[in-house]
Amino acid sequence: MFALLRSLIRYRGFVFSSIRNEFVARFARSRLGGLWMIIHPLAQVAIFALVLSSVLAAKLPGIDNKYVYALYLMSGILAWSLFAEVIGRCLTLFIEKGNLMKKISFPRITLPAIVVGSSLLNYVLLFLALLLVFAILGHRSSLAVVWLLPLTVVLLALSLGIGLVLGVLNVFVRDVGQVVPIVLQAWFWFTPIAYPVTIIPEQFKSLVVFNPMYSIVTAYHDVLVYGKAPEPQQLAIITALSVGLLLLGLFLFRRASAEMVDAL
Amino acid sequence: MTLLSVNNLGKAYRSYRSEWQRIARWFYLPVKPSAEHWVLKGISFTVERGEAVGIVGQNGAGKSTLLKMITGTLQPTQGQVQVGGRIAAILELGMGFNPELSGRQNVYHAGGLMGFSFQQIDKVIAEIEDFAEIGAYFDEPVRTYSSGMQVRVAFSVATAFRPDILIVDEALSVGDARFQHKCMQRIRRYQQEGMSLLLVSHAPDTIRMFCQKGIYIKDGTIEKMGDAASVMDYYQAAMVMGNAVDESAESSLIADEALHDNRDAKFVVVDKASGPVSVNITCEQGYLQMGSRMTVRITTQFASDWQDPHVGFGIRTKSGIVIYEANTYTLGGKLRPVKCGESLAVEFSFDCALYPDTYELMVGVADGGYDRGSFKIPLFFDQSMLVFEVLAGSVPGWSGMVDIRPEVSFS
Incomplete structure (x- = not known):
């Protein structure tokens, strides 16, 4: 594990330049450039808000901002977009970089590090845009926002753990790459992001706790919309789970990396 | 000092009845692979500081697999690679x-x-x-x-x-000629500074030029290893004669080896017979001199009937660089069909434009020419059938290899 860390530090220059290059390359020759990264999720929020707000507006208790649904939606999407991006990119990471891995000898751990870095960059930009929109909509953020720091770390660990496991499996069993987007889509709708948890039928409510993204998204709602600290017990459980998954992902990655090039 | 040492290296691709079994193995479950396919086995060699090693072999022989294991992109199934320095590989220029x-x-x-x-x-x-x-x-x-x-x-x-070991895989055949020369120069300079070179090429001449040691890989094992020139000879003979190179071909090369040692001896008019083929070089004066008219006469006795036999020859330097190579097919000629037991003599006459030195004569016989000088059935091939010497006569007004006889004018 320390060897992984050491090679990451030695290749930090490569990791940083890859993140920057990815960013530059994605928006080269487009007029709005990096703005697109914020426009996409914000447009999604706008569509949801337009379609669903009148249906759901009445069911969000405790906040007397008439744009409360938009606030609620944006907080959830902030968390979900990081989760989905890290998993989605890890999923095809080793297949896409297969040629590079076959031809050039460099520490493979830099590849997921680049994914984490560039997803984090998108996430921070989206967060800044969110703060701006919150201010425009007249919502005062409280100090509870600092909770986002540990929350982001936990969310990253969770996403990277799942992403690594799926990414490694996808090299050997390509069906994984087909199934995951479907599962992710279903997962999004089974997580209270576009709707409040209160509309979940009573008999299913006990099942919700088995969804790790439920705890995370709820924490994001607490911090960003309700301005209060997340529930400590929930946070502890999800932290333990995320660290466990991350360790599993790294273990699998290490065990598989010798055979990965053979299968690519 | 040994920079690179490859010890009993082997690579097998394992397949499992299901990929899930492979995954189960990572969790230390005892699962047996359903099949093992060895692409490389028992490879051992060393590379010293400043040494240049050339690797040849047909496509699929396992050269790339070997290189990938040396650079570290591929994990060996068996054996080890020990590297005592930084490796740089020019495998795929412009990757990434x-x-x-x-x-x-x-x-x-x-x-x-x-x-x-x-x-x-x-x-x-x-x-x-x-x-x-x-x-x-x-x-x-x-x-x-x-x-x-x-x-x-x-x-x-x-x-x-400057790396400690540079691995070059065919990549130098790209780019324009001038830049290629520049690359070669840089590689040579680094070599003089102590860099080791590992060169993989389909062109044996490149390896002759750069390398001291040669390795011929065939079907995943080292078929022959030794000094570059003799391994390249063996490889080329194997390529020309198809894959049916037997021990006799090797022994004929060993015989030539003995001939190499006699290079100081003066050949005036030379002749040599090897199996069904006999060759002699004649010229008007009775000795070969720069600028004199010389004739290479190749006589072949055929062991069966052939419809379209062709005879070829070539001249190469001591270090194996081919100066000239042609045959009756590429020169636009057509010999007659031959019957079993029949003999055919072919003469090539030309002005000897070579610089005073010793040269090797290459001789080949084949049947059924097609394309740009390929043959359906190779019958005989010898990389250095005999060695001949070109004498100076007068002091040459030029140096190099071949007299291109330029015309000089002033303005």
């Missing part, structure tokens, strides 16, 4: 270049991929720009480059820092 970024940015990126920090690249970026010689394009996006320009930049980065 991003088309939207400028040449300069890509240089930093590629350098990072090789494990160098920005500060280290800062120090050599001017030199890289200089060596690539692509002018203002260096700051343009790579997508606007021609493939030659990409190669220039890629080679410049790959060799910006």
